[in-house]
Amino acid sequence: MSISVQNLSKWYGQQKAVDSVSFELKKGEILGFLGPNGAGKSTTMKMLTCYIPPSDGTAKVAGIDIIENPLLVKEKIGYLPENNPLYYDMYVKEFLEFALHINRPKQSSNRLQRIKETIDIVGLGIEQHKKIGQLSKGYKQRVGLAQALIHDPEILILDEPTTGLDPNQLADIRSLIKTLGREKTILFSTHIMQEVQAVCDSVVIINKGKLVANDKTENLQKLWSSDVVVEVEFEQAITIEQLQQINGVQLVNKLSDTNFILHGKDSTQLRKDIFTIAVNTNNPLLTLKQESKSLEDIFQQLTHP
Ligand SMILES: Nc1ncnc2c1ncn2[C@@H]1O[C@H](COP(=O)(O)OP(=O)(O)O)[C@@H](O)[C@H]1O
Numbered sequence: 001m002s003i004s005v006q007n008l009s010k011w012y013g014q015q016k017a018v019d020s021v022s023f024e025l026k027k028g029e030i031l032g033f034l035g036p037n038g039a040g041k042s043t044t045m046k047m048l049t050c051y052i053p054p055s056d057g058t059a060k061v062a063g064i065d066i067i068e069n070p071l072l073v074k075e076k077i078g079y080l081p082e083n084n085p086l087y088y089d090m091y092v093k094e095f096l097e098f099a100l101h102i103n104r105p106k107q108s109s110n111r112l113q114r115i116k117e118t119i120d121i122v123g124l125g126i127e128q129h130k131k132i133g134q135l136s137k138g139y140k141q142r143v144g145l146a147q148a149l150i151h152d153p154e155i156l157i158l159d160e161p162t163t164g165l166d167p168n169q170l171a172d173i174r175s176l177i178k179t180l181g182r183e184k185t186i187l188f189s190t191h192i193m194q195e196v197q198a199v200c201d202s203v204v205i206i207n208k209g210k211l212v213a214n215d216k217t218e219n220l221q222k223l224w225s226s227d228v229v230v231e232v233e234f235e236q237a238i239t240i241e242q243l244q245q246i247n248g249v250q251l252v253n254k255l256s257d258t259n260f261i262l263h264g265k266d267s268t269q270l271r272k273d274i275f276t277i278a279v280n281t282n283n284p285l286l287t288l289k290q291e292s293k294s295l296e297d298i299f300q301q302l303t304h305p
């Protein structure tokens, strides 16, 4: 495992901003860390990058415990913090030299070579002679990625790297992240569902500090892209297994013993079969409501206050 998070928690005074979160990230995977504003994404990332200590629980990053050996963890990771803090008065190359120096103070050879390589990787070539403050937001973001990459870390932790970009910049930065993901393990946060779908192997969704979903993107996608979504309520308890026997049902989400969301194909047959099951089991059907779900709907369903 590249990252293994175990019951990580953080209190800010009376507020539990991160509440016993656990998840894992395999080497070479891109994981989308999703949640509404205030969910605890940045706080979790600050703990994983050893900027703040956890209140409880721990994590291993590149096999190293974040509490026992934070300095070594920092060597293994590249971190792009939220809002991409940069020194606007510095020149791009000057800043990258500085970033390389603080990450690899002892490296004396190939420094210029490494800066040149990194500029190529993130596509900063034509803007490399400017001051950072003179760059567009998309290029500033490339500088932020470059400083995270400069010491060639095996893991990248990127906090909302695409927030505030226009559609073209967004597409560029997303494809850059995807390309970087071929060689590196990447944890990146966002509140955009489609982004996760486009870029990530797996997804963790948190809400109010708690983990609410953790799955492969393709599994969540099945949920997202089902043709029909039917909400049912029975008078008495019914099992998931009974509902799964209905032809055309692909997925069952249990809301309570009597309430379920069914995802499937062929809505008319599906609804007929639900009625039949109610009759056969002598369990009156109280609600049968068909909806169409978008990505946003699922996100809201999981995270709405
Ligand atoms: N340094 C801090 N002191 C007190 N509360 C904080 C601090 N940083 C974050 N919080 C609170 O913790 C919660 C989670 O914040 P954050 O991790 O930034 O969420 P996200 O990145 O998902 O938007 C929010 O309610 C926020 O106000």
Ligand SMILES: [Mg+2]
Pocket (backbone or CB within 6 Å): 041, 042, 043, 082, 159
């Ligand atoms: Mg944040």
